[in-house]
Ligand SMILES: [Zn+2]
């Protein structure tokens with residue numbers, strides 16, 4: 124009872140402090156920079172309405188399609204060997220979301236981190252990974268959230284790894300354990316400086332596992348932007364080789 128009483132007081136104090144801070148520093152939109160009345164949201168309603176959400180996606184690689192079909196590969200992933208079971212991206216990597224992701228990569232931006240965490244958590248919750256867990260006929264599997272590791276130079280230059288913080292936040296919301304199971308075995312050229320073919324080759328056999336992966340575990344891999352799927356496919360290859368039975372990827376945006 125006392126615990127409830129004190130937690131109500133501290134909640135009230137937190138709300139009071141937040142309202143006070145909102146008065147002093149009214150929330151502003153991270154895209155158009157105008158003030159808005161949506162505390163905790165990095166976008167104003169107008170800019171959020173311009174995000175290009177992906178409504179129908181390829182059931183394997185997550186590329187936007189007009190008709191999702193019944194699981195056949197789309198033009199982006201046909202003829203390719205992809206090791207993950209599905210990629211699920213929220214939006215197209217353009218305009219508002221592209222700008223927000225570039226800001227998110229700078230350290231210490233809790234507002235954008237919370238926004239992405241809430242969106243991805245909701246997406247995972249309503250999607251296949253959770254349905255699979257609820258299926259009583261399926262064998263019970265350990266679910267582990269794993270972030271795509273930050274490149275070494277980025278970590279040194281920019282400090283706190285945003286992907287790991289985002290994955291921790293999603294884990295807390297959904298009650299799933301988070302493990303940093305992956306590391307890069309070699310440094311590769313920056314993907315954005317290469318053409319499509321070179322990007323795919325560049326990411327082959329880059330990841331290795333850094334600790335044991337529980338046998339038959341279901342891994343949910345978290346990434347910010349998926350482009351050719353080469354990075355997430357290589358990460359899934361390493362995780363499955365080490366014992367994971369499925370790897371579903373959730374990402375903020377898909378660039379095509
Ligand atoms: Zn705006």
Ligand SMILES: [Zn+2]
Pocket residue numbers: 181182183184185186196197198199200201
């Ligand atoms: Zn596809």
